[in-house]
Amino acid sequence: MSPSQTRTGIQVIRPGLAEIRSGLPYPRLRADYLIAETKAFALNPTDNHHIDSLAGMGPIIGCDWSGIVREVGDNVTRFKPGDVVFGGSHGGNSVEPEDGAFSDIITGKEHATMHKPEFLSFEEAASLGVGLATVGQVLYPVMKLPLPSPDIPANSGPTLLVYGGSSATGTIAIQAAKLSGCRVFATCSAANSELVQSRGAEKWFEYHQSDFIEQIEAVGLAITHIVDCIGTEESGFHCSKILASTGGHYHSIKVPVPESFKRARPEESAVATTALGYTMFGERFEFPGVAEFPADPAMEAFAKKWVLIAERLVQTRRIQPHPVEIRDGGLVKLLDSLQEIRTQPPRGRKIVYSQA
Ligand SMILES: NC(=O)c1ccc[n+]([C@@H]2O[C@H](COP(=O)([O-])OP(=O)(O)OC[C@H]3O[C@@H](n4cnc5c(N)ncnc54)[C@H](OP(=O)(O)O)[C@@H]3O)[C@@H](O)[C@H]2O)c1
The missing domain is CATH 3.40.50.720 (NAD(P)-binding Rossmann-like Domain)
Known part of the structure; x- marks a missing residue:
C-alpha cells in the first residue's frame, strides 16, 4: 500500500446527511483485521439509523459487503491477499469511524469475514454478513x-x-x-x-x-x-x-x-x-450522546465460533442468501437507494449494489 493512497466512501457529514467523499484516508491495518477491495454492497435499515442519529459525524457507513482481500493484519490466520470473501462490518462506528463497508477499500474483522463460495455471486454473498x-x-x-x-x-x-x-x-x-x-x-x-x-x-x-x-x-x-x-x-x-x-x-x-x-x-x-449485533465485534462502541456499550468478550468468543459454522453452512448450501435485487451505479446510486428504503422498504429481497 502506498502511504499516499486514499479511498472513496459514504461518510456521515452530520446527523441526517451522508455524502460520498473521495480522498478519505486508507484504513489502518489492525492486527485482527484485513483490508479488502470491495465488489458489492448490500443495504440494511441500520444504515439509515446511523446516518440519522447513531453515528455522530465522520464515520463511514455500511455493514454488508463482499470483495477481495488485499492485506491481512498480524493476527489474521484464515485469510491471505487475493482471497475472495464477504462479511459484515460495523458501519457508522463512532469509535472506529473507518470501519464502514460502503467504500472502495474497506477494513473487515477476521471473525466477521467468510470465504465466498464460487457458486455465489459477489452480490449474493454481500447480502449475507449482517443476517448471519x-x-x-x-x-x-x-x-x-x-x-x-x-x-x-x-x-x-x-x-x-x-x-x-x-x-x-x-x-x-x-x-x-x-x-x-x-x-x-x-x-x-x-x-x-x-x-x-x-x-x-x-x-x-x-x-x-x-x-x-x-x-x-x-x-x-x-x-x-x-x-x-x-x-x-x-x-x-x-x-x-x-x-x-x-x-x-x-x-x-x-x-x-x-x-x-x-x-x-x-x-x-x-x-x-x-x-445488538455490533456486540459480536467484541469492541467497545457508542451511539454518541445516546448510549455506550462496553466490549463483550463472551459475545466475541461466540462470534469467532459462529463465523466458522456460518461459513460452512453457506458453502454447503444449507443456508441460502435472501433474494437480491442487483442495482448498478455503485456508491452514488446506493446513496439514492438509502433514501428510497426510508419510505419504500424492500419486500422479500435485499437491495445490492455492484461496485461501479
Ligand atoms: N439487532 C440487530 O443487530 C439487528 C440486525 C439486523 C437488523 N436489525 C433490525 O431488524 C429489522 C429487520 O431488518 P431486515 O433487514 O431483516 O428487514 P427487511 O428485509 O427490510 O424487512 C422487510 C420485510 O419486513 C416485512 N414487513 C414490513 N413491514 C411489516 C409490518 N408492519 N409487519 C410485519 N412485517 C412487515 C415485509 O414482509 P412482507 O413483504 O412479506 O409483508 C418485508 O419483506 C430492522 O429494524 C433492522 O434495523 C437489527
Whole structure:
C-alpha cells in the first residue's frame, strides 16, 4: 500500500446527511483485521439509523459487503491477499469511524469475514454478513438453541415462529432454526409465501388478515420461541398473543423490546430479549450522546465460533442468501437507494449494489 493512497466512501457529514467523499484516508491495518477491495454492497435499515442519529459525524457507513482481500493484519490466520470473501462490518462506528463497508477499500474483522463460495455471486454473498451474525446471536447465545448439526433430527426441537419471515433476517433465521431442529412457522405477505416455504417454514400466516392469530392457534402447537424481525408495537402485541400461554422466549431483533409485548406478557415465564449485533465485534462502541456499550468478550468468543459454522453452512448450501435485487451505479446510486428504503422498504429481497 502506498502511504499516499486514499479511498472513496459514504461518510456521515452530520446527523441526517451522508455524502460520498473521495480522498478519505486508507484504513489502518489492525492486527485482527484485513483490508479488502470491495465488489458489492448490500443495504440494511441500520444504515439509515446511523446516518440519522447513531453515528455522530465522520464515520463511514455500511455493514454488508463482499470483495477481495488485499492485506491481512498480524493476527489474521484464515485469510491471505487475493482471497475472495464477504462479511459484515460495523458501519457508522463512532469509535472506529473507518470501519464502514460502503467504500472502495474497506477494513473487515477476521471473525466477521467468510470465504465466498464460487457458486455465489459477489452480490449474493454481500447480502449475507449482517443476517448471519444477527441470526447466530439470537438463536444461540440468546435463545440457547443447539448449534446447527446434521445430527439433530428434524422437528425434534422447539416450535419457533419467525415474525417477518420474509425479511432479510427472517429468511436466514428460518433456515438456521430448521438446522437446529426447530419446527418453524413464519408470518409474511402472501406474495412472499413461496420464499419463506422455500427456506423451510412449515406453514406461513398472512399477518394482514384480521384472524391470522386464530389461524396460528388452530395449528394447535405451543409456539415457545419467537424471533420478531419487525419489532414494532404492533408486532410485539401480535407476538404476545402468539407465544404459548405457558411462556417461552420472545426476541425482538429491533431494539428495544416493544412495550406492547412486555405489557401483555409481564410474567417471568415469558422471556423477552433484544440484542445488538455490533456486540459480536467484541469492541467497545457508542451511539454518541445516546448510549455506550462496553466490549463483550463472551459475545466475541461466540462470534469467532459462529463465523466458522456460518461459513460452512453457506458453502454447503444449507443456508441460502435472501433474494437480491442487483442495482448498478455503485456508491452514488446506493446513496439514492438509502433514501428510497426510508419510505419504500424492500419486500422479500435485499437491495445490492455492484461496485461501479
Ligand atoms: N439487532 C440487530 O443487530 C439487528 C440486525 C439486523 C437488523 N436489525 C433490525 O431488524 C429489522 C429487520 O431488518 P431486515 O433487514 O431483516 O428487514 P427487511 O428485509 O427490510 O424487512 C422487510 C420485510 O419486513 C416485512 N414487513 C414490513 N413491514 C411489516 C409490518 N408492519 N409487519 C410485519 N412485517 C412487515 C415485509 O414482509 P412482507 O413483504 O412479506 O409483508 C418485508 O419483506 C430492522 O429494524 C433492522 O434495523 C437489527
